Amino acid sequence: MIRRRQVLSTLGAAGLVAAPYVRAFGGAPVKASLRLKWLPQAQFMGFYLAVEKGYYRAEGIDLTINPGGPNLLTENLVATGADTFGVSGGTDSVFAARDKKLPIVCFGIGHQITPFVFVSKKDGPVKTIQDFKGRVATTWFTGANYVLESVLAKAGVNPKDVNIQPQQVSATPFVEGKVDVFTATLYNEFYTLDKRIGMANLTKFAAEDYGITVPRDTLIVSETTAKEKPELLPAFLRASIRGWRDAFADQKAAIDLMMKLAPTLQREHQEFMLAEIKRLMLAGKASEEGLFWIDPAAVKTAHDVFLNYKVISGPVDLKAAFISAPLQSIALADRKV
Amino acid sequence: MKRRTIATRTIVPSREVQRGIIGGLMLLGGWEAATRLLELPTYVLPPVSGIVQAIVERRAALAAAAGYTGGEALAGYLIGCTIGIGVAVLLALFPWPRRGFVSVATAINSVPVVGYAPLLLLWFGTGIESKIAAVAFAVSFVVFISTLAGLDRVDRRAVDLMRSFGAGKLAILWRLRLPTALPLIAAGMRVSTVRSIIIAIVVEMLGAYGGLGWVIYQAVMQIDFVQVWAAIFVASAISLVFFNLIGLAEWKLVFWR
Amino acid sequence: MAAASKTSAGLFSTGHTVLRLVAGLAAIAVAWQASVLLFGIRPYYLPKLSVVLDAIASTPAAYAASVARTAAETLLGYVTGAAFGVLLGSVFFHHKVLKDTLFPMFVVSQTIPVIAFGAVVVLWFGNTLFAKAVMAFYLTFFPVTVNTLLGLQSVDPAQEALMKSFGAPHRQLFWKLQFPNALPQIFVALRLATSLSLVGAMVGEWFGDTTGLGVLLLQATYNENVVGIWAALLVASALGTLFYASVAGIERKVVFWRAEQ
Numbered sequence: 001m002i003r004r005r006q007v008l009s010t011l012g013a014a015g016l017v018a019a020p021y022v023r024a025f026g027g028a029p030v031k032a033s034l035r036l037k038w039l040p041q042a043q044f045m046g047f048y049l050a051v052e053k054g055y056y057r058a059e060g061i062d063l064t065i066n067p068g069g070p071n072l073l074t075e076n077l078v079a080t081g082a083d084t085f086g087v088s089g090g091t092d093s094v095f096a097a098r099d100k101k102l103p104i105v106c107f108g109i110g111h112q113i114t115p116f117v118f119v120s121k122k123d124g125p126v127k128t129i130q131d132f133k134g135r136v137a138t139t140w141f142t143g144a145n146y147v148l149e150s151v152l153a154k155a156g157v158n159p160k161d162v163n164i165q166p167q168q169v170s171a172t173p174f175v176e177g178k179v180d181v182f183t184a185t186l187y188n189e190f191y192t193l194d195k196r197i198g199m200a201n202l203t204k205f206a207a208e209d210y211g212i213t214v215p216r217d218t219l220i221v222s223e224t225t226a227k228e229k230p231e232l233l234p235a236f237l238r239a240s241i242r243g244w245r246d247a248f249a250d251q252k253a254a255i256d257l258m259m260k261l262a263p264t265l266q267r268e269h270q271e272f273m274l275a276e277i278k279r280l281m282l283a284g285k286a287s288e289e290g291l292f293w294i295d296p297a298a299v300k301t302a303h304d305v306f307l308n309y310k311v312i313s314g315p316v317d318l319k320a321a322f323i324s325a326p327l328q329s330i331a332l333a334d335r336k337v
Numbered sequence: 338m339k340r341r342t343i344a345t346r347t348i349v350p351s352r353e354v355q356r357g358i359i360g361g362l363m364l365l366g367g368w369e370a371a372t373r374l375l376e377l378p379t380y381v382l383p384p385v386s387g388i389v390q391a392i393v394e395r396r397a398a399l400a401a402a403a404g405y406t407g408g409e410a411l412a413g414y415l416i417g418c419t420i421g422i423g424v425a426v427l428l429a430l431f432p433w434p435r436r437g438f439v440s441v442a443t444a445i446n447s448v449p450v451v452g453y454a455p456l457l458l459l460w461f462g463t464g465i466e467s468k469i470a471a472v473a474f475a476v477s478f479v480v481f482i483s484t485l486a487g488l489d490r491v492d493r494r495a496v497d498l499m500r501s502f503g504a505g506k507l508a509i510l511w512r513l514r515l516p517t518a519l520p521l522i523a524a525g526m527r528v529s530t531v532r533s534i535i536i537a538i539v540v541e542m543l544g545a546y547g548g549l550g551w552v553i554y555q556a557v558m559q560i561d562f563v564q565v566w567a568a569i570f571v572a573s574a575i576s577l578v579f580f581n582l583i584g585l586a587e588w589k590l591v592f593w594r
Numbered sequence: 595m596a597a598a599s600k601t602s603a604g605l606f607s608t609g610h611t612v613l614r615l616v617a618g619l620a621a622i623a624v625a626w627q628a629s630v631l632l633f634g635i636r637p638y639y640l641p642k643l644s645v646v647l648d649a650i651a652s653t654p655a656a657y658a659a660s661v662a663r664t665a666a667e668t669l670l671g672y673v674t675g676a677a678f679g680v681l682l683g684s685v686f687f688h689h690k691v692l693k694d695t696l697f698p699m700f701v702v703s704q705t706i707p708v709i710a711f712g713a714v715v716v717l718w719f720g721n722t723l724f725a726k727a728v729m730a731f732y733l734t735f736f737p738v739t740v741n742t743l744l745g746l747q748s749v750d751p752a753q754e755a756l757m758k759s760f761g762a763p764h765r766q767l768f769w770k771l772q773f774p775n776a777l778p779q780i781f782v783a784l785r786l787a788t789s790l791s792l793v794g795a796m797v798g799e800w801f802g803d804t805t806g807l808g809v810l811l812l813q814a815t816y817n818e819n820v821v822g823i824w825a826a827l828l829v830a831s832a833l834g835t836l837f838y839a840s841v842a843g844i845e846r847k848v849v850f851w852r853a854e855q
Contacts, residue, residue, distance in 0.1 A: 035802065038816075039812060039813050041813075041817075066721050066802045067802045067809075068802055069800040069801050069802050069803075069812065070542070070543075070709075070800060070812070071542065071554065071712045072716070072801055072802055073557060073558070073560065073712075075560060076380055076560070077713055077716060077717070080381060080713075080717055082713075082716055082717050082720075089558075093558075093560070096559050096560045097560050099560075100380070100560045100562075101378070101379075102378075102380055142554075142555060143559075165463075165546065166463065166544065166546060166551070167544075168463045168543070168544030169455050169543060169544060169815060169818070170455065170459050171818060172459055173462075173463075175638075188817070189818075192817075196638075262656075262804070263653040264649075264653055264657075264810055264813065264814070264822060264825075265813065266817070266819060311559065352694070353694045355694075356694035356695045357694055357695065357697070359695060360695035360696055360698060360699055361698060361702075381717070437618035438618070440618050440835065440839070441619070441622060443789070443834065443835055443838045443839075444619075444832070444834065446789050446834070447788070447792055447830065447831050447833065447834015447835055447837070447838060448827050448834065450793075451793075451796075451797060452796070452826070452827055452830065453827070455815045455823060456823065459638070460639065479786060482782065482786055486778070486779075486782040520744065520748060521779065521782065524741060524744050524779075525782075527740070528736075528737050528740060528786075531701065531704045534705060535704075535707045538707045539709055542707075542709065542710070553707070557710060565710055569706055569707070569710060572705060572706070572707065573706060576702075576704075576705030577698070577701060577702060580701055580705075
């Protein structure tokens with residue numbers, strides 16, 4: 001009961017704050033949709049909060065959030081115009097989409113650093129990266145496998161000497177020692193591992209330690225929208241950033257909302273997730289340049305990994321694929337957390 | 338039987354097959370024309386010619402994947418049919434737990450196999466065992482229900498007649514009930530062929546070391562739509578072969594009757 | 595192949611059915627709970643039934659909303675799919691050329707794992723309840739078509755000849771002999787299709803949705819929330835059983851002359 005009242009009072013306050021904002025487009029708000037890469041969870045907290053508090057409406061956007069699902073590709077839905085905006089896989093999927101001539105552009109990057117790490121058990125046989133040799137490592141064969149191979153190559157380990165296998169949904173094979181190295185997103189699988197093994201008993205191998213970074217959770221829009229309604233992009237970014245700042249400022253209230261939207265989620269996991277997401281979104285250059293910053297250097301290293309492994313058929317024109325102008329039209333003070 | 342008049346042993350394909358081929362060609366032609374005339378981008382719908390070209394180019398990998406998936410589906414199918422028919426026959430002989438059993442089996446089956454997939458992967462691993470289990474599970478239920486319905490089709494008077502001649506439960510089952518049930522059993526088995534391939538593919542998508550589902554999943558994630566379609570075409574082709582093989586066997590059986 | 599008449603079978607067995615169902619479920623519940631406790635099965639493989647029920651009871655509104663949503667999608671797809679299947683089967687029965695030309699294509703359509711085409715489904719049908727019902731429809735109509743056709747074909751030629759010799763028109767032949775004769779087989783498909791339509795709706799919910807049993811299942815799966823997986827499975831199977839039992843009940847009323855033994 002108390003929680004609900006809190007949510008309501010926050011909403012009331014939000015209405016007052018939102019009022020002074022002038023609608024960007026005059027008249028009725030523009031209908032638009034945001035396609036997520038997955039189901040509602042704290043990973044997308046800022047967007048949900050911004051809808052709930054009316055931030056998009058204040059910017060003249062009537063936003064509907066559409067969740068994602070397995071085998072549902074955000075790039076595809078945005079390219080075809082089924083959705084206006086998208087939170088897509090990451091820089092890797094943006095490269096692949098541009099390589100396949102999908103008319104989408106990235107106008108913001110959520111996770112500034114690689115959101116997944118490779119982990120081994122402290123009491124297991126893998127203590128250093130050199131120990132990967134001859135061991136079983138599982139990872140997702142949809143991009144993460146190339147990151148793993150690149151990390152190994154940088155460390156002077158021949159990837160062919162490691163038994164790299166596709167990773168299934170469950171962490172159980174790793175917990176039970178059938179797998180020596182496991183790939184875990186910091187906000188999701190890592191929580192499960194922490195519950196079952198304990199963070200103190202795990203060794204983390206981050207791609208960043210080997211000079212590789214794959215920024216993920218990219219904001220995308222179709223080329224058509226970017227060209228014909230350019231004013232939509234800064235408006236969307238402004239509202240989203242306000243949502244995210246609120247989410248980080250009052251994480252408890254934010255999770256209250258998430259639990260209201262998806263009551264079967266585990267609150268503790270969502271709290272853990274939001275804290276991790278905050279770290280990922282404020283890492284790297286974002287600490288100076290603010291949320292959704294596109295760091296050309298980080299994008300370039302990711303691009304080179306995928307080009308090197310021929311995941312993309314040729315170099316991608318990064319200037320055309322990643323546009324910073326909409327973000328830069330917002331004052332730095334309004335972007336920073 | 339009307340079908341008896343159609344010659345299937347001649348080398349020239351029967352009229353049925355000819356018509357089927359004509360229908361297929363019309364569909365493929367319309368598809369190709371639509372993609373070309375409307376200039377659809379590949380991420381909406383690639384042209385048939387492009388898909389066929391991709392299949393030819395990647396034939397080795399696709400054939401391996403098809404063999405992998407086909408093997409899983411076939412193994413699961415055989416296990417599933419055996420269980421389905423076996424349990425139904427047992428229940429025909431010993432009917433007392435029937436209602437409870439059917440209810441529980443229905444309850445279990447009313448959940449999509451994809452729902453059990455994470456559990457199956459957990460219990461049977463990422464290898465072929467989990468796919469075989471999933472296929473066997475789904476097939477056994479369909480065949481079980483069909484067999485049970487088939488066994489029920491029996492004419493009461495014929496049963497009474499056989500009983501009056503002193504025939505036992507087994508004899509009635511073997512001589513009367515099973516032959517009567519054959520068309521329905523066969524129909525269930527025929528419908529299951531297609532499902533067995535799909536289920537193998539769907540479970541592969543959630544975690545596998547190979548197979549068409551694995552190819553599809555990777556291709557979707559890497560935005561390679563032609564590859565997705567190529568794998569789908571191959572999947573359809575092996576499903577059709579499977580379906581028709583069972584159809585042929587069914588025809589032979591019904592013919593024999 | 596005259597049917598044995600057993601008109602009362604459908605009515606008196608209803609009470610027994612419920613009783614046996616309850617007994618069966620109770621037995622499973624006890625076996626479940628007991629085996630977890632006795633054999634010390636780890637909760638990652640099989641959680642205790644009581645824990646699963648607790649999970650449902652702690653957020654009843656979420657489960658109720660999901661059941662309502664999934665049931666609506668399933669029912670819409672099932673009813674339209676079943677009607678279309680019977681119609682298609684009858685049309686194929688009367689027009690052999692059409693059947694020979696189109697039937698293989700319908701077979702092909704069933705060999706496509708639609709889950710690979712989430713984006714296409716969203717593109718064509720949007721994010722509506724209707725899009726999920728389409729999936730249920732797609733999985734429902736095929737077995738109904740097949741069984742309708744087979745049922746119509748399995749009519750005793752002697753009876754057919756007899757009716758024709760009396761000068762019965764085609765329409766009468768169909769409604770008085772062929773269709774009633776096919777009904778038992780059609781109902782087999784209708785019963786099987788209950789679970790298929792539920793599968794369709796739940797998989798349809800994987801193409802981006804916020805409510806529904808498919809959503810709950812997916813969410814729990816990827817969060818490795820084993821209790822959540824079981825809770826969703828349990829609720830889905832309850833819905834599926836209810837659906838199946840309803841159709842079986844209708845079957846006993848309609849095909850009374852050949853009710854289950």
